[in-house]
Amino acid sequence: MMDRTVILTVVNETWAKPESVLDLFLESFRIGEGTERLLNHVLIIAEDSRAFRYCNSKHPHCFELGNLRKKLTKTPPGTQGNFLFSPIRLTLLTQVIELGYNVVFTNADVMWLRNPLSKLVPDSDLSIGCELYPIDAKTFGIKGDGGLFHLKAHARTYEFIQTCSLNRVLYPDPQHHSLCKISDNDKYIDLLGVKVSYFNEENFGRLCLPSDLNQIHTVQANCCENIDNKIHDLKxxxxxxxxxxxLSASNVSSKPSPLSWRAPEKCIA
Known part of the structure; x- marks a missing residue:
């Protein structure tokens, strides 16, 4: 399944330096359950030369945006942008899909503790982590921007990315830039025939909400804007x-571990 899959993330000089979010991101793969082998599929996109130099010192697969970066809207220093679908991400996704590679896009503040690809729905074109809330017994609403998604490479998903690019032009307000909002828009999904599934929040957690260590696959620090607080709590x-x-390795019984998360300490829910 991983042979034609690229794991993409984007960092800038604030997120890629000693004791940074990038260090923690890579460390999560090394200590995660069944995730270290995925590092060979991780391509880190550096938005500036400093981030690129640091990335090269830590990981074998780094790419500097260079001239492409200059043509697109600049991300404010110290942030990753508020939305997964910035012009840079859309351009990169288009190029990777054109080459025939499936894409996992992950924010660098997502810690990979177990392999999330084991939770993919086989016939889904787009699998995404969003905040879901119940409306009634049969329906739910969607909010948030996910932080992680999987996109299969074929004609339908290519057209979907083009639709997302058009959506930014037609609707410049930030609300429409979230992939979760776009994927919840039936007219786009039905027109293109894209099959969408949503990751279970028990497995794909958020830093400021309780999660079960026995079930969790990824944890995102999306409730924390201050970079120092984010790094502290991700550590x-x-x-x-x-x-x-x-504890799990030394526990001979089948009982769940009694441990729980200490975070958040400095991030605010």
Whole structure:
């Protein structure tokens, strides 16, 4: 399944330096359950030369945007942008899909603790993590921007990405830039025939909401804007995960681990 899959993330100089989000992102793969082998599929996109130089010192697969970066809207220093579908991400996704590669896009503040690809729905074109809330017994609403999605490479998904690009032009307000909002728009999905599934929130967690260590696959620090606070609490996540793995390895019983997350300490829910 991974042979034709690229895992993409985007960093800038604030997110890629010593003791940074990028360090924690890569570390999560190394200590995660069944995730270290996925590092060979991770391509890190550097938005500036400093991020690119640092990335090269930490990971074998780095790409500097260079001239492409200059043509697109600049991301403010210290942020990753508010939405998955910035012009840069759309351009990169289009190029990768054109080459015939499936794409996993992940924010760098998503910690990979277990392999999320094991939770993909086989016949889905787009699998995405969004915040879901119940409307009634049979329906739910969607909010948030996900932080992680999987997109299969074929004609339908290529047209979907083109629709997302058009959507930014037709609707410049930020609300319409979220992939979760776009995927919830029936007229786009039905027209293109794209099959969408949503990751279970028990497996794809958020830093400021409780999650079960026995079920979690990824944790995103999407509730934390301050970069220092984000790094502090993500370090706690990785430390707690290491302790959980050590306890699980030494626990001869089948009972769930009694450990729980210490984070968030500095991030605000």
């Amino acid at each position: 706690l996540v990785l430390d707690d995960w290491r302790n959980f793995m050590q």
